[in-house]
Amino acid sequence: MKEQLRACILKGIEGCFADGTLSSGVVPAIAIEKPAHAEHGDFASNVAMQMAKQERKAPRAIAEIIVNKLSGSSELIGKLEVAGPGFINFFIKDSAWRKTLALIAEQGSEFGKSTVGAGKKVQVEFVSANPTGPLHIGHGRGAATGDAVASLLKAAGFDVQKEYYINDAGNQMNTLGLSGLLRYRELLGEKIEFPENCYQGDYIKDIARDAIAKVGDRYLNAPQEEGVAYFAKLGGDQILHGIDLDLRDFGVVLDHWFSEQSLFDDGKVPSAIKEMQDKGLIYEQDGALWFRTTDYGDDKDRVVVRSNGVTTYFASDIAYHRDKFERGFDWVIDVWGADHHGYVPRLKGVVQGLGRKADDLGIILVQLVSLLRDGVPVAMSTRSGEFVTLKEVVDEVGRDAARFFFLMRRSDSQLDFDLELAKRQSADNPVYYVQYAHARIRSIFETARERGLAPDFSALKLELLESAEDLALIKKLSLYPEILEGAAVNFEPHRITYYLQELAGEFHSFYNKSRVIIPEEPQLSQARLFLLDGVATVLKNALTVLGISAPERM
């Protein structure tokens, strides 16, 4: 709708140049916005104000000229006004709005999707939690965000792959192995002082028990290194498997799992370091190798290989991101916890060092989640192992509510997640509010059928949809495509949750004011059924893109 209008205005201005009513010949970028107040029309543009300088005329005068040119020139525009300091207000004809409904019916689940992505290859990497413990609620927000962004980008026409990076190569794996080994020895009767820096959670004991079942006491008296290696492998595999299951229960299915260790096995870490050395981006000092991240705006250079010869996590990251681009991705997106924000400059530096643009790497920072129960904070401490896991949350509130709540806020603002609110089945709870709208519509169709009013959209009289409520709903529906696209390219799934609440609200208002099944007015009934079918389609499309179900009945 906006685009059509934009083309219209452009044609009008060019027309003015052609007949001499305007003279500068310079057309500014035409901004079209949706005014905050209905009396300012469906859309408004400030082109006249933008042209004022070049034209050497008062904005309102320019606006008048354009309005004269435009009036009657399009079947889109019903009424035009010059207002305020020089705005042009556009009132779109109702008939033009109603065309959205036909479009929705025609496109169905495709409605809202676009092709801006043009098939560009994008990778979204998210969660990527260390395989040293189960996913907690913070990972849940990252998972919901990454998954939603991936599916938004897909809807915007990108070719998207979802990847999980497994940090299976650092110190933490030794710690995991040691934790397992100690619990194992403890279970076999040894008295153990369990170190504070080991993983405290009970899942470690489960791993130890599993080991006893598998290998008995084989590692009781074996050299410690062997035991640590064994438990690192066993624990890592089991925990990773559990993570995959938890994610699947949450509705998240990764396309690819990438092992950090494989970078070493395939020699990709040294070759990446060599490339950077050859480019002069890595230098030696104090026996260590440093990457010149300060060339790219970082506070200080960063160590890649320590003086003891061991590579850092950063070295793996260089190799990993180099590998991503070598796999042919045009655009690489990382979803991180906001506590990693300090890594942004150095990784942007790496990407540029690889000969890419800084923007070829997109980074989404996901802020902390505070868990509440009826407004009271739930105590959480990762150190003691008393964290709340994603699985516990999903089991308690359900997948749909959990996903919706995680996506309700901008990812870089902190999130309060109230378990009791998420479970509540009332208007307080936005998930149910939205889903209820969908179920309600389906229920109306059910009732219509029972009463012998079979939907028949072959001879529609859409002009009967003329009430304020009818049109408000239609206008809200026609907004969906641009909302979807904006949410995708800005990595902002919360725009969809807000839109859903607005659309559901518009529907509930409609419902309380308008009747759909009216025996004495079959044509209006059919038109309204057609309208509601469109509402249900858009509700479902938007819920689906967030990975949330649209129930038929509640």
Next chain:
RNA sequence: GCGCCUGUAGCUCAGUUGGAUAGAGCAACGGCCUUCUAAGCCGUAGGUCAGAGGUUCGAACCCUCUCAGGCGUGCCA
């Protein structure tokens, strides 16, 4: 110290990338079910957009400074 993020109604948050009289939900108060799902709707009230300057026709949004909170600042991951 330096860097990043945040500061909008009592609470939780939006604000279409600089537009017209700053919005929604919750909480509060008052109404609406013999009618297609009350898991719903309507109304009332609520604001120094942290503060101070600046940029311009126009600022919650851009620039500078100040204040408050969070995070980061390792040859850990």
